[in-house]
Amino acid sequence: MTEPALRPTLLTDPAGAASRPAIVVGPSLGTGVEALWGTTAALLAERFTVIGWDLPGHAGADASDADYTMGELADAVAALVAALRAEGVVAAKGAAPLFYAGVSIGGAAGAQLGHDHPELFDGISIICSAAKIGTPEGWHERAELVAAAGTPTMVSGSAERWFAPGFLEAHPQVGTSLLHVLQNTDRHSYAHACRALAGYDLSGDLGAITAPVLAIAGAHDVVCPPADAETLAGGVADGRAAVVPSAAHLAPAEDPEATAELLGDFFAPLPARSSTPGPAAQRLPGDPYDAGMGVRRQVLGDAHVDRANAGVDPFTAEFQEMITRYAWGTIWTRDGLDRVTRSAITLTAMIAGGYWDELEMHVHAAVRNGMSAEQIKEVFLQSAIYCSVPAANVAFKIGQRVLAEYE
Known part of the structure:
Protein backbone atom coordinates (compact mmCIF):
# COMPACT_ATOMS: atom_id res chain seq x y z
CA MET A 1 0.00 0.00 0.00
CA ALA A 268 -17.79 31.31 10.30
CA PRO A 269 -17.77 31.62 14.14
CA LEU A 270 -14.91 29.15 14.63
CA PRO A 271 -11.52 30.80 15.28
CA ALA A 272 -8.15 29.52 14.17
CA ARG A 273 -6.68 27.33 16.85
CA SER A 274 -3.29 28.47 18.08
CA SER A 275 -0.23 26.65 16.81
CA THR A 276 1.06 26.76 20.39
CA PRO A 277 -0.40 23.88 22.41
CA GLY A 278 -2.79 25.23 25.02
CA PRO A 279 -4.57 23.51 27.93
CA ALA A 280 -6.81 21.49 25.60
CA ALA A 281 -3.87 20.14 23.62
CA GLN A 282 -2.08 19.20 26.84
CA ARG A 283 -4.97 17.21 28.34
CA LEU A 284 -4.27 13.60 29.11
CA PRO A 285 -6.23 10.79 27.43
CA GLY A 286 -9.44 10.15 29.32
CA ASP A 287 -9.81 13.78 30.49
CA PRO A 288 -13.60 14.38 30.50
CA TYR A 289 -13.28 18.02 29.41
CA ASP A 290 -13.82 17.46 25.66
CA ALA A 291 -16.76 15.12 26.21
CA GLY A 292 -18.17 17.68 28.63
CA MET A 293 -17.89 20.48 26.08
CA GLY A 294 -19.70 18.32 23.55
CA VAL A 295 -22.60 17.62 25.92
CA ARG A 296 -22.65 21.23 27.07
CA ARG A 297 -23.12 22.41 23.49
CA GLN A 298 -25.80 19.80 22.81
CA VAL A 299 -27.79 20.74 25.93
CA LEU A 300 -27.31 24.51 26.11
CA GLY A 301 -26.81 25.29 22.43
CA ASP A 302 -23.84 26.66 20.53
CA ALA A 303 -24.91 30.31 20.88
CA HIS A 304 -25.01 30.14 24.68
CA VAL A 305 -21.69 28.31 24.97
CA ASP A 306 -19.99 30.63 22.48
CA ARG A 307 -21.17 33.65 24.49
CA ALA A 308 -19.88 32.07 27.70
CA ASN A 309 -16.52 31.25 26.13
CA ALA A 310 -16.20 34.75 24.68
CA GLY A 311 -16.50 36.18 28.18
CA VAL A 312 -13.78 34.01 29.71
CA ASP A 313 -10.79 35.87 31.11
CA PRO A 314 -7.90 34.85 33.39
CA PHE A 315 -10.11 35.40 36.45
CA THR A 316 -12.93 33.07 35.28
CA ALA A 317 -11.08 30.58 33.05
CA GLU A 318 -10.44 27.93 35.72
CA PHE A 319 -14.05 28.09 36.91
CA GLN A 320 -15.32 27.53 33.35
CA GLU A 321 -12.88 24.62 32.92
CA MET A 322 -14.15 23.09 36.17
CA ILE A 323 -17.83 23.38 35.17
CA THR A 324 -17.18 21.86 31.75
CA ARG A 325 -14.98 19.06 33.06
CA TYR A 326 -16.99 17.97 36.10
CA ALA A 327 -20.60 19.11 35.72
CA TRP A 328 -20.88 18.38 32.01
CA GLY A 329 -18.06 15.88 31.43
CA THR A 330 -18.53 13.76 34.57
CA ILE A 331 -22.23 14.04 35.51
CA TRP A 332 -24.21 14.88 32.36
CA THR A 333 -22.34 12.20 30.39
CA ARG A 334 -23.38 9.36 32.75
CA ASP A 335 -25.71 6.68 31.41
CA GLY A 336 -27.81 6.20 34.56
CA LEU A 337 -30.42 8.87 33.73
CA ASP A 338 -31.76 10.11 30.42
CA ARG A 339 -31.46 13.81 29.65
CA VAL A 340 -35.15 14.57 30.19
CA THR A 341 -34.85 13.24 33.76
CA ARG A 342 -31.65 15.20 34.33
CA SER A 343 -33.40 18.35 33.10
CA ALA A 344 -36.33 17.74 35.48
CA ILE A 345 -33.95 17.40 38.42
CA THR A 346 -31.99 20.48 37.41
CA LEU A 347 -35.11 22.62 36.99
CA THR A 348 -36.25 21.62 40.48
CA ALA A 349 -32.84 22.47 41.96
CA MET A 350 -32.83 25.90 40.30
CA ILE A 351 -36.30 26.63 41.70
CA ALA A 352 -35.33 25.44 45.18
CA GLY A 353 -32.25 27.65 45.20
CA GLY A 354 -33.90 30.64 43.58
CA TYR A 355 -31.33 30.69 40.77
CA TRP A 356 -33.60 32.44 38.29
CA ASP A 357 -31.09 33.26 35.54
CA GLU A 358 -29.92 29.64 35.63
CA LEU A 359 -33.55 28.46 35.58
CA GLU A 360 -34.20 30.38 32.37
CA MET A 361 -31.12 28.84 30.78
CA HIS A 362 -32.20 25.35 31.86
CA VAL A 363 -35.74 25.74 30.55
CA HIS A 364 -34.13 26.29 27.15
CA ALA A 365 -31.92 23.25 27.83
CA ALA A 366 -34.95 21.15 28.81
CA VAL A 367 -36.63 21.92 25.49
CA ARG A 368 -33.42 20.97 23.66
CA ASN A 369 -33.33 17.74 25.66
CA GLY A 370 -36.82 16.80 24.48
CA MET A 371 -39.00 17.91 27.41
CA SER A 372 -42.48 19.00 26.41
CA ALA A 373 -44.20 22.09 27.77
CA GLU A 374 -46.57 19.74 29.63
CA GLN A 375 -43.66 17.98 31.36
CA ILE A 376 -42.05 21.30 32.33
CA LYS A 377 -45.38 22.41 33.79
CA GLU A 378 -45.59 19.23 35.88
CA VAL A 379 -42.10 19.85 37.27
CA PHE A 380 -43.10 23.39 38.26
CA LEU A 381 -46.32 22.13 39.91
CA GLN A 382 -44.34 19.53 41.86
CA SER A 383 -41.94 22.27 42.93
CA ALA A 384 -44.81 24.38 44.21
CA ILE A 385 -45.48 21.70 46.83
CA TYR A 386 -41.91 20.80 47.79
CA CYS A 387 -40.08 24.12 47.29
CA SER A 388 -42.68 26.89 47.74
CA VAL A 389 -45.61 28.43 45.93
CA PRO A 390 -43.85 31.82 45.59
CA ALA A 391 -40.82 30.11 44.00
CA ALA A 392 -43.06 28.19 41.61
CA ASN A 393 -44.85 31.43 40.74
CA VAL A 394 -41.56 32.94 39.55
CA ALA A 395 -40.71 29.69 37.73
CA PHE A 396 -44.01 29.73 35.83
CA LYS A 397 -43.40 33.31 34.69
CA ILE A 398 -39.92 32.42 33.45
CA GLY A 399 -41.14 29.21 31.81
CA GLN A 400 -44.04 30.99 30.13
CA ARG A 401 -41.66 33.55 28.63
CA VAL A 402 -39.17 30.96 27.39
CA LEU A 403 -41.75 28.57 25.95
CA ALA A 404 -43.42 31.44 24.09
CA GLU A 405 -40.20 31.81 22.08
CA TYR A 406 -40.59 28.28 20.77
CA GLU A 407 -44.26 28.72 19.99
Whole structure:
Protein backbone atom coordinates (compact mmCIF):
# COMPACT_ATOMS: atom_id res chain seq x y z
CA MET A 1 0.00 0.00 0.00
CA THR A 2 1.10 3.57 -0.62
CA GLU A 3 -0.12 7.08 0.13
CA PRO A 4 -1.98 8.37 -2.98
CA ALA A 5 -1.03 11.62 -4.67
CA LEU A 6 -3.92 14.10 -4.73
CA ARG A 7 -4.60 16.86 -7.22
CA PRO A 8 -5.82 20.19 -5.77
CA THR A 9 -8.35 22.43 -7.53
CA LEU A 10 -8.94 26.04 -6.49
CA LEU A 11 -12.72 26.52 -6.68
CA THR A 12 -12.81 30.23 -5.77
CA ASP A 13 -10.97 33.41 -6.77
CA PRO A 14 -7.29 33.13 -5.75
CA ALA A 15 -7.05 36.85 -4.95
CA GLY A 16 -6.24 37.22 -1.26
CA ALA A 17 -6.64 33.49 -0.70
CA ALA A 18 -3.80 33.18 1.80
CA SER A 19 -5.29 35.79 4.15
CA ARG A 20 -8.82 34.36 4.28
CA PRO A 21 -10.43 31.42 6.06
CA ALA A 22 -10.20 28.38 3.79
CA ILE A 23 -12.24 25.21 3.33
CA VAL A 24 -10.66 22.11 1.83
CA VAL A 25 -13.44 20.03 0.23
CA GLY A 26 -13.39 16.36 -0.72
CA PRO A 27 -15.41 14.35 -3.27
CA SER A 28 -17.52 11.24 -3.05
CA LEU A 29 -16.56 7.98 -4.73
CA GLY A 30 -17.02 8.18 -8.48
CA THR A 31 -17.43 11.98 -8.67
CA GLY A 32 -15.22 14.98 -9.36
CA VAL A 33 -14.81 17.83 -6.93
CA GLU A 34 -15.76 20.54 -9.47
CA ALA A 35 -18.96 18.80 -10.53
CA LEU A 36 -19.90 18.05 -6.93
CA TRP A 37 -18.82 21.25 -5.17
CA GLY A 38 -18.71 23.96 -7.84
CA THR A 39 -22.02 25.71 -7.10
CA THR A 40 -21.68 25.39 -3.33
CA ALA A 41 -18.15 26.82 -3.51
CA ALA A 42 -19.43 29.81 -5.47
CA LEU A 43 -21.97 30.51 -2.72
CA LEU A 44 -19.22 30.37 -0.08
CA ALA A 45 -16.75 32.45 -2.09
CA GLU A 46 -17.53 35.78 -0.38
CA ARG A 47 -16.31 34.48 2.98
CA PHE A 48 -13.98 31.56 2.25
CA THR A 49 -11.31 30.33 -0.09
CA VAL A 50 -12.45 26.87 -1.25
CA ILE A 51 -9.93 24.29 -2.47
CA GLY A 52 -10.93 20.83 -3.63
CA TRP A 53 -9.10 17.58 -4.19
CA ASP A 54 -9.94 14.66 -6.47
CA LEU A 55 -9.48 10.97 -5.85
CA PRO A 56 -6.84 9.28 -8.00
CA GLY A 57 -8.21 8.30 -11.41
CA HIS A 58 -11.28 10.53 -11.00
CA ALA A 59 -12.13 13.62 -13.09
CA GLY A 60 -8.86 13.43 -15.02
CA ALA A 61 -6.55 13.02 -12.00
CA ASP A 62 -3.65 10.60 -12.34
CA ALA A 63 -4.63 7.00 -11.60
CA SER A 64 -3.43 5.21 -8.48
CA ASP A 65 -1.21 2.18 -8.95
CA ALA A 66 -1.83 0.40 -5.63
CA ASP A 67 -4.32 -0.02 -2.82
CA TYR A 68 -4.26 2.48 0.03
CA THR A 69 -5.95 2.76 3.42
CA MET A 70 -8.21 5.53 4.65
CA GLY A 71 -5.39 6.57 6.98
CA GLU A 72 -3.08 6.95 3.99
CA LEU A 73 -5.74 8.95 2.16
CA ALA A 74 -5.99 11.27 5.17
CA ASP A 75 -2.20 11.57 5.23
CA ALA A 76 -2.33 12.55 1.55
CA VAL A 77 -4.82 15.34 2.33
CA ALA A 78 -2.57 16.53 5.17
CA ALA A 79 0.41 16.55 2.77
CA LEU A 80 -1.69 18.51 0.28
CA VAL A 81 -2.47 21.13 2.95
CA ALA A 82 1.23 21.42 3.80
CA ALA A 83 2.03 21.99 0.12
CA LEU A 84 -0.72 24.62 -0.22
CA ARG A 85 0.66 26.46 2.81
CA ALA A 86 4.17 26.33 1.41
CA GLU A 87 2.87 27.82 -1.86
CA GLY A 88 0.98 30.59 -0.04
CA VAL A 89 -2.43 29.38 -1.22
CA VAL A 90 -3.51 28.68 2.38
CA ALA A 91 -2.58 30.82 5.38
CA ALA A 92 0.00 29.63 7.89
CA LYS A 93 -1.24 27.73 10.93
CA GLY A 94 -3.03 30.09 13.29
CA ALA A 95 -3.06 33.02 10.83
CA ALA A 96 -6.55 32.25 9.49
CA PRO A 97 -8.97 29.39 10.17
CA LEU A 98 -8.73 26.26 8.04
CA PHE A 99 -11.71 23.94 7.69
CA TYR A 100 -12.54 20.68 5.97
CA ALA A 101 -15.74 19.37 4.36
CA GLY A 102 -16.09 16.10 2.48
CA VAL A 103 -18.83 13.92 1.01
CA SER A 104 -19.12 10.12 1.41
CA ILE A 105 -15.54 8.82 1.08
CA GLY A 106 -14.45 12.47 1.31
CA GLY A 107 -16.40 12.69 4.57
CA ALA A 108 -14.79 9.49 5.82
CA ALA A 109 -11.42 11.06 5.01
CA GLY A 110 -12.50 14.06 7.11
CA ALA A 111 -13.29 11.84 10.08
CA GLN A 112 -9.94 10.08 9.64
CA LEU A 113 -8.19 13.46 9.47
CA GLY A 114 -9.86 14.52 12.71
CA HIS A 115 -8.65 11.30 14.29
CA ASP A 116 -5.11 11.14 12.87
CA HIS A 117 -4.33 14.87 12.49
CA PRO A 118 -6.30 16.50 15.34
CA GLU A 119 -4.62 19.93 15.10
CA LEU A 120 -4.78 20.32 11.31
CA PHE A 121 -8.31 21.71 10.89
CA ASP A 122 -10.24 24.20 13.02
CA GLY A 123 -13.55 22.53 12.13
CA ILE A 124 -14.69 19.55 10.08
CA SER A 125 -17.96 18.82 8.26
CA ILE A 126 -18.67 15.18 7.45
CA ILE A 127 -21.37 15.09 4.75
CA CYS A 128 -23.49 12.11 3.66
CA SER A 129 -21.02 9.81 5.37
CA ALA A 130 -20.58 7.71 8.51
CA ALA A 131 -18.09 6.27 10.98
CA LYS A 132 -18.34 3.05 8.95
CA ILE A 133 -19.90 2.76 5.49
CA GLY A 134 -21.31 -0.56 4.32
CA THR A 135 -19.49 -3.82 4.94
CA PRO A 136 -15.96 -4.95 4.04
CA GLU A 137 -17.44 -7.83 2.03
CA GLY A 138 -19.62 -5.50 -0.01
CA TRP A 139 -16.75 -3.15 -0.82
CA HIS A 140 -14.44 -5.99 -1.83
CA GLU A 141 -17.14 -7.42 -4.11
CA ARG A 142 -17.66 -4.03 -5.74
CA ALA A 143 -13.90 -3.57 -6.18
CA GLU A 144 -13.61 -6.91 -7.97
CA LEU A 145 -16.59 -6.16 -10.22
CA VAL A 146 -15.39 -2.71 -11.26
CA ALA A 147 -11.78 -3.83 -11.73
CA ALA A 148 -13.02 -6.50 -14.13
CA ALA A 149 -15.92 -4.77 -15.89
CA GLY A 150 -15.30 -1.02 -15.48
CA THR A 151 -17.14 1.85 -13.87
CA PRO A 152 -20.03 1.95 -16.39
CA THR A 153 -21.45 -0.99 -14.41
CA MET A 154 -21.99 1.46 -11.52
CA VAL A 155 -23.86 4.18 -13.41
CA SER A 156 -27.42 2.87 -13.11
CA GLY A 157 -27.18 1.96 -9.41
CA SER A 158 -25.40 5.20 -8.56
CA ALA A 159 -28.11 7.26 -10.25
CA GLU A 160 -30.62 5.65 -7.90
CA ARG A 161 -28.50 6.02 -4.74
CA TRP A 162 -27.01 9.44 -5.32
CA PHE A 163 -30.07 11.59 -5.95
CA ALA A 164 -33.37 12.29 -4.21
CA PRO A 165 -36.56 11.31 -6.10
CA GLY A 166 -37.22 13.67 -9.00
CA PHE A 167 -33.80 15.35 -8.91
CA LEU A 168 -32.50 13.97 -12.22
CA GLU A 169 -35.66 15.04 -14.02
CA ALA A 170 -35.52 18.55 -12.51
CA HIS A 171 -31.74 19.03 -12.86
CA PRO A 172 -30.54 16.83 -15.73
CA GLN A 173 -27.34 18.80 -16.37
CA VAL A 174 -26.09 18.45 -12.79
CA GLY A 175 -26.88 14.73 -12.66
CA THR A 176 -25.42 14.05 -16.09
CA SER A 177 -22.12 15.80 -15.30
CA LEU A 178 -21.66 13.73 -12.14
CA LEU A 179 -22.55 10.44 -13.81
CA HIS A 180 -20.24 11.31 -16.71
CA VAL A 181 -17.32 11.56 -14.27
CA LEU A 182 -18.23 8.15 -12.86
CA GLN A 183 -18.42 6.53 -16.28
CA ASN A 184 -14.95 7.81 -17.17
CA THR A 185 -13.24 7.06 -13.87
CA ASP A 186 -10.27 4.71 -14.00
CA ARG A 187 -11.60 1.30 -12.96
CA HIS A 188 -8.55 0.27 -10.94
CA SER A 189 -8.47 3.59 -9.06
CA TYR A 190 -12.14 3.15 -8.24
CA ALA A 191 -11.39 -0.36 -6.95
CA HIS A 192 -8.52 0.98 -4.80
CA ALA A 193 -10.91 3.48 -3.20
CA CYS A 194 -13.44 0.69 -2.54
CA ARG A 195 -10.80 -1.30 -0.68
CA ALA A 196 -9.93 1.76 1.41
CA LEU A 197 -13.60 1.96 2.44
CA ALA A 198 -13.59 -1.77 3.21
CA GLY A 199 -10.97 -1.19 5.90
CA TYR A 200 -12.47 2.04 7.26
CA ASP A 201 -14.16 1.85 10.67
CA LEU A 202 -13.97 4.61 13.29
CA SER A 203 -17.19 3.60 15.02
CA GLY A 204 -15.36 2.68 18.22
CA ASP A 205 -12.96 5.63 18.24
CA LEU A 206 -14.96 8.77 17.43
CA GLY A 207 -14.22 10.27 20.85
CA ALA A 208 -10.63 10.89 19.75
CA ILE A 209 -11.88 13.52 17.26
CA THR A 210 -11.63 16.82 19.17
CA ALA A 211 -12.14 19.40 16.39
CA PRO A 212 -15.71 20.76 16.17
CA VAL A 213 -17.70 18.54 13.79
CA LEU A 214 -20.86 19.19 11.77
CA ALA A 215 -22.35 15.96 10.41
CA ILE A 216 -24.76 16.66 7.52
CA ALA A 217 -27.13 14.03 6.13
CA GLY A 218 -29.50 13.97 3.19
CA ALA A 219 -33.04 13.10 4.24
CA HIS A 220 -33.34 10.64 1.32
CA ASP A 221 -29.89 9.06 1.67
CA VAL A 222 -30.11 5.26 1.73
CA VAL A 223 -26.32 4.84 1.83
CA CYS A 224 -25.63 6.98 4.92
CA PRO A 225 -29.02 7.91 6.41
CA PRO A 226 -29.55 10.71 8.97
CA ALA A 227 -29.07 8.26 11.85
CA ASP A 228 -25.42 7.95 10.79
CA ALA A 229 -24.97 11.72 11.12
CA GLU A 230 -26.51 11.62 14.60
CA THR A 231 -24.09 8.85 15.57
CA LEU A 232 -21.13 10.87 14.31
CA ALA A 233 -22.24 14.02 16.10
CA GLY A 234 -22.91 12.19 19.34
CA GLY A 235 -19.65 10.24 19.25
CA VAL A 236 -17.11 13.04 18.74
CA ALA A 237 -16.04 15.41 21.48
CA ASP A 238 -17.83 18.45 20.00
CA GLY A 239 -20.40 17.52 17.39
CA ARG A 240 -23.77 18.47 15.99
CA ALA A 241 -25.92 17.06 13.19
CA ALA A 242 -28.09 18.60 10.48
CA VAL A 243 -30.30 17.25 7.69
CA VAL A 244 -30.79 18.63 4.17
CA PRO A 245 -34.46 17.73 3.48
CA SER A 246 -34.17 17.84 -0.32
CA ALA A 247 -31.01 15.73 -0.68
CA ALA A 248 -29.98 12.11 -0.85
CA HIS A 249 -26.26 11.20 -1.03
CA LEU A 250 -24.72 14.25 -2.78
CA ALA A 251 -25.99 17.23 -0.80
CA PRO A 252 -23.58 19.90 -2.21
CA ALA A 253 -24.79 19.15 -5.75
CA GLU A 254 -28.44 18.51 -4.93
CA ASP A 255 -29.02 21.55 -2.70
CA PRO A 256 -26.05 23.93 -2.85
CA GLU A 257 -27.93 26.72 -1.07
CA ALA A 258 -28.79 24.63 1.99
CA THR A 259 -25.32 23.08 2.13
CA ALA A 260 -23.55 26.45 1.83
CA GLU A 261 -25.78 27.95 4.52
CA LEU A 262 -25.06 25.10 6.94
CA LEU A 263 -21.32 25.24 6.32
CA GLY A 264 -21.15 29.03 6.51
CA ASP A 265 -23.10 29.16 9.76
CA PHE A 266 -20.96 26.42 11.28
CA PHE A 267 -17.50 27.51 10.14
CA ALA A 268 -17.79 31.31 10.30
CA PRO A 269 -17.77 31.62 14.14
CA LEU A 270 -14.91 29.15 14.63
CA PRO A 271 -11.52 30.80 15.28
CA ALA A 272 -8.15 29.52 14.17
CA ARG A 273 -6.68 27.33 16.85
CA SER A 274 -3.29 28.47 18.08
CA SER A 275 -0.23 26.65 16.81
CA THR A 276 1.06 26.76 20.39
CA PRO A 277 -0.40 23.88 22.41
CA GLY A 278 -2.79 25.23 25.02
CA PRO A 279 -4.57 23.51 27.93
CA ALA A 280 -6.81 21.49 25.60
CA ALA A 281 -3.87 20.14 23.62
CA GLN A 282 -2.08 19.20 26.84
CA ARG A 283 -4.97 17.21 28.34
CA LEU A 284 -4.27 13.60 29.11
CA PRO A 285 -6.23 10.79 27.43
CA GLY A 286 -9.44 10.15 29.32
CA ASP A 287 -9.81 13.78 30.49
CA PRO A 288 -13.60 14.38 30.50
CA TYR A 289 -13.28 18.02 29.41
CA ASP A 290 -13.82 17.46 25.66
CA ALA A 291 -16.76 15.12 26.21
CA GLY A 292 -18.17 17.68 28.63
CA MET A 293 -17.89 20.48 26.08
CA GLY A 294 -19.70 18.32 23.55
CA VAL A 295 -22.60 17.62 25.92
CA ARG A 296 -22.65 21.23 27.07
CA ARG A 297 -23.12 22.41 23.49
CA GLN A 298 -25.80 19.80 22.81
CA VAL A 299 -27.79 20.74 25.93
CA LEU A 300 -27.31 24.51 26.11
CA GLY A 301 -26.81 25.29 22.43
CA ASP A 302 -23.84 26.66 20.53
CA ALA A 303 -24.91 30.31 20.88
CA HIS A 304 -25.01 30.14 24.68
CA VAL A 305 -21.69 28.31 24.97
CA ASP A 306 -19.99 30.63 22.48
CA ARG A 307 -21.17 33.65 24.49
CA ALA A 308 -19.88 32.07 27.70
CA ASN A 309 -16.52 31.25 26.13
CA ALA A 310 -16.20 34.75 24.68
CA GLY A 311 -16.50 36.18 28.18
CA VAL A 312 -13.78 34.01 29.71
CA ASP A 313 -10.79 35.87 31.11
CA PRO A 314 -7.90 34.85 33.39
CA PHE A 315 -10.11 35.40 36.45
CA THR A 316 -12.93 33.07 35.28
CA ALA A 317 -11.08 30.58 33.05
CA GLU A 318 -10.44 27.93 35.72
CA PHE A 319 -14.05 28.09 36.91
CA GLN A 320 -15.32 27.53 33.35
CA GLU A 321 -12.88 24.62 32.92
CA MET A 322 -14.15 23.09 36.17
CA ILE A 323 -17.83 23.38 35.17
CA THR A 324 -17.18 21.86 31.75
CA ARG A 325 -14.98 19.06 33.06
CA TYR A 326 -16.99 17.97 36.10
CA ALA A 327 -20.60 19.11 35.72
CA TRP A 328 -20.88 18.38 32.01
CA GLY A 329 -18.06 15.88 31.43
CA THR A 330 -18.53 13.76 34.57
CA ILE A 331 -22.23 14.04 35.51
CA TRP A 332 -24.21 14.88 32.36
CA THR A 333 -22.34 12.20 30.39
CA ARG A 334 -23.38 9.36 32.75
CA ASP A 335 -25.71 6.68 31.41
CA GLY A 336 -27.81 6.20 34.56
CA LEU A 337 -30.42 8.87 33.73
CA ASP A 338 -31.76 10.11 30.42
CA ARG A 339 -31.46 13.81 29.65
CA VAL A 340 -35.15 14.57 30.19
CA THR A 341 -34.85 13.24 33.76
CA ARG A 342 -31.65 15.20 34.33
CA SER A 343 -33.40 18.35 33.10
CA ALA A 344 -36.33 17.74 35.48
CA ILE A 345 -33.95 17.40 38.42
CA THR A 346 -31.99 20.48 37.41
CA LEU A 347 -35.11 22.62 36.99
CA THR A 348 -36.25 21.62 40.48
CA ALA A 349 -32.84 22.47 41.96
CA MET A 350 -32.83 25.90 40.30
CA ILE A 351 -36.30 26.63 41.70
CA ALA A 352 -35.33 25.44 45.18
CA GLY A 353 -32.25 27.65 45.20
CA GLY A 354 -33.90 30.64 43.58
CA TYR A 355 -31.33 30.69 40.77
CA TRP A 356 -33.60 32.44 38.29
CA ASP A 357 -31.09 33.26 35.54
CA GLU A 358 -29.92 29.64 35.63
CA LEU A 359 -33.55 28.46 35.58
CA GLU A 360 -34.20 30.38 32.37
CA MET A 361 -31.12 28.84 30.78
CA HIS A 362 -32.20 25.35 31.86
CA VAL A 363 -35.74 25.74 30.55
CA HIS A 364 -34.13 26.29 27.15
CA ALA A 365 -31.92 23.25 27.83
CA ALA A 366 -34.95 21.15 28.81
CA VAL A 367 -36.63 21.92 25.49
CA ARG A 368 -33.42 20.97 23.66
CA ASN A 369 -33.33 17.74 25.66
CA GLY A 370 -36.82 16.80 24.48
CA MET A 371 -39.00 17.91 27.41
CA SER A 372 -42.48 19.00 26.41
CA ALA A 373 -44.20 22.09 27.77
CA GLU A 374 -46.57 19.74 29.63
CA GLN A 375 -43.66 17.98 31.36
CA ILE A 376 -42.05 21.30 32.33
CA LYS A 377 -45.38 22.41 33.79
CA GLU A 378 -45.59 19.23 35.88
CA VAL A 379 -42.10 19.85 37.27
CA PHE A 380 -43.10 23.39 38.26
CA LEU A 381 -46.32 22.13 39.91
CA GLN A 382 -44.34 19.53 41.86
CA SER A 383 -41.94 22.27 42.93
CA ALA A 384 -44.81 24.38 44.21
CA ILE A 385 -45.48 21.70 46.83
CA TYR A 386 -41.91 20.80 47.79
CA CYS A 387 -40.08 24.12 47.29
CA SER A 388 -42.68 26.89 47.74
CA VAL A 389 -45.61 28.43 45.93
CA PRO A 390 -43.85 31.82 45.59
CA ALA A 391 -40.82 30.11 44.00
CA ALA A 392 -43.06 28.19 41.61
CA ASN A 393 -44.85 31.43 40.74
CA VAL A 394 -41.56 32.94 39.55
CA ALA A 395 -40.71 29.69 37.73
CA PHE A 396 -44.01 29.73 35.83
CA LYS A 397 -43.40 33.31 34.69
CA ILE A 398 -39.92 32.42 33.45
CA GLY A 399 -41.14 29.21 31.81
CA GLN A 400 -44.04 30.99 30.13
CA ARG A 401 -41.66 33.55 28.63
CA VAL A 402 -39.17 30.96 27.39
CA LEU A 403 -41.75 28.57 25.95
CA ALA A 404 -43.42 31.44 24.09
CA GLU A 405 -40.20 31.81 22.08
CA TYR A 406 -40.59 28.28 20.77
CA GLU A 407 -44.26 28.72 19.99
